[in-house]
Amino acid sequence: MSARIAEFVAMGGYAAYVWPSYALTAAVLIGLLWSSLRALRAREADLAREDGRGESRRRDRSAS
Amino acid sequence: MHRFANPARFLRMAAAVLPWSAALTVGCLGAGLWFALFDSPADYQQGETVRIMYVHVPAAWMALFVYTNLAIASAVALVWKHPLADLAARAMAPIGAAFTALSLITGSLWGQPMWGTWWVWDARLTSVLILFFLYLGHIALANAFDDPTRGNRAAAILALVGAVNVPIIKFSVDWWNTLHQPASIVRIGGPTIDSSMLTPLLLMAFGFTFYFVSVLILRIRAEILARKLRTLRFAQGEATA
Numbered sequence: 001m002s003a004r005i006a007e008f009v010a011m012g013g014y015a016a017y018v019w020p021s022y023a024l025t026a027a028v029l030i031g032l033l034w035s036s037l038r039a040l041r042a043r044e045a046d047l048a049r050e051d052g053r054g055e056s057r058r059r060d061r062s063a064s
Numbered sequence: 065m066h067r068f069a070n071p072a073r074f075l076r077m078a079a080a081v082l083p084w085s086a087a088l089t090v091g092c093l094g095a096g097l098w099f100a101l102f103d104s105p106a107d108y109q110q111g112e113t114v115r116i117m118y119v120h121v122p123a124a125w126m127a128l129f130v131y132t133n134l135a136i137a138s139a140v141a142l143v144w145k146h147p148l149a150d151l152a153a154r155a156m157a158p159i160g161a162a163f164t165a166l167s168l169i170t171g172s173l174w175g176q177p178m179w180g181t182w183w184v185w186d187a188r189l190t191s192v193l194i195l196f197f198l199y200l201g202h203i204a205l206a207n208a209f210d211d212p213t214r215g216n217r218a219a220a221i222l223a224l225v226g227a228v229n230v231p232i233i234k235f236s237v238d239w240w241n242t243l244h245q246p247a248s249i250v251r252i253g254g255p256t257i258d259s260s261m262l263t264p265l266l267l268m269a270f271g272f273t274f275y276f277v278s279v280l281i282l283r284i285r286a287e288i289l290a291r292k293l294r295t296l297r298f299a300q301g302e303a304t305a
Contacts, residue, residue: 008102012112017177021170022101025119029275032162036282043289050296 071288074148078281085281089274096267104260114261116174121249122269124167126276127195128230130160134202135227138220148284150216151291153223154206155283159276161199168192179243187240191233198226212294 011018100118107114134156141149171189172182183189206212206219237246249255255262 011115012106014111014113014177017113017173018115021116021119021173024169025123025166028162028166032159033275033279033282036279036286040282040286040289043286043293047289047293047296050293050300053300 071148075285075288078285082278082281085274085277089271089278092267092271092274096264096271099264099267104264105258107261110178113174113177116170117261118264118268120167120170120174121265122272123163123170124192125269126163126272127160127167127192128233129273130156130163130276131195131198131223131227131230134160134223135230138223141216142220142224148288150213150220151284151287152280153202153220154216155280155287157199157202157206157219159279159283161196161203163272163276164192164196164199168196175243181243184243186242186244187236188233188242188244191229191236195226195229195233198222198229201226212291 009015009019096118100115104115104118106112134153137149137153137156140146141153168189171192175184176182201222202219205222206215209215209218234247236242237244248257249262249265257265
């Protein structure tokens with residue numbers, strides 16, 4: 001069993017080329033997804049804050 | 065087409081599509097990885113390095129597919145002034161750049177053991193490198209102006225001019241002598257690849273396509289919010305001034 005795993009990991013002697021290809025692809029795609037999600041959340045938070053400020057300003061104006 | 069111009073309509077549609085595209089991304093990539101790594105043969109010439117193909121070729125297809133979409137969105141933005149087309153183009157460019165970078169790097173990792181070199185300045189590799197710079201130029205140009213409409217316009221013109229590169233990349237392996245192997249899937253006369261290798265290749269390609277759709281939806285949503293925020297701040301600046 002462990003011999004078969006070792007053989008699989010060795011990739012016929014090309015492990016140094018095959019595994020970095022897969023690892024890099026995973027890293028780039030997950031990284032881009034993560035940064036896109038983070039940017040979306042940041043914009044949502046900005047907008048919520050801005051909306052809140054607009055609300056309070058309107059309230060101030062109507063109170064005075 | 066202007067039926068999709070309304071962000072509210074787009075957002076409703078995107079919200080309906082996103083769970084499906086996300087699930088299909090995970091499903092296709094999961095199955096694709098299984099076939100690519102465990103259930104497909106080594107190549108009789110290239111040995112186990114052929115497994116690099118299952119990330120390299122779909123990434124290269126996506127680099128061209130995303131650029132084609134970028135050029136179409138840019139044309140729609142320039143000609144019909146469609147308000148979502150600019151945002152879509154802005155959202156696409158980083159995704160295309162990522163796939164192009166992946167195709168270049170995984171190609172290099174495949175080239176070193178098979179060709180004996182990380183890089184050659186031949187037609188295929190050089191034209192894909194130019195594609196990568198076109199994406200970077202688009203991102204830089206779209207954000208280079210204080211007025212986003214001017215930036216979007218400049219970037220859209222760049223995207224359209226750069227579109228001539230797409231057929232050059234596709235046919236570069238036929239037009240010029242190159243180390244790069246010719247097309248074996250999308251060719252006249254049908255694929256010349258065995259189905260045991262075609263299955264993981266197509267699964268990975270569909271997985272990347274659904275990934276593109278999912279991330280594109282997230283990024284367009286962020287762009288819509290950013291535009292809303294700009295209008296809101298502008299209106300408040302007017303009110304306090």
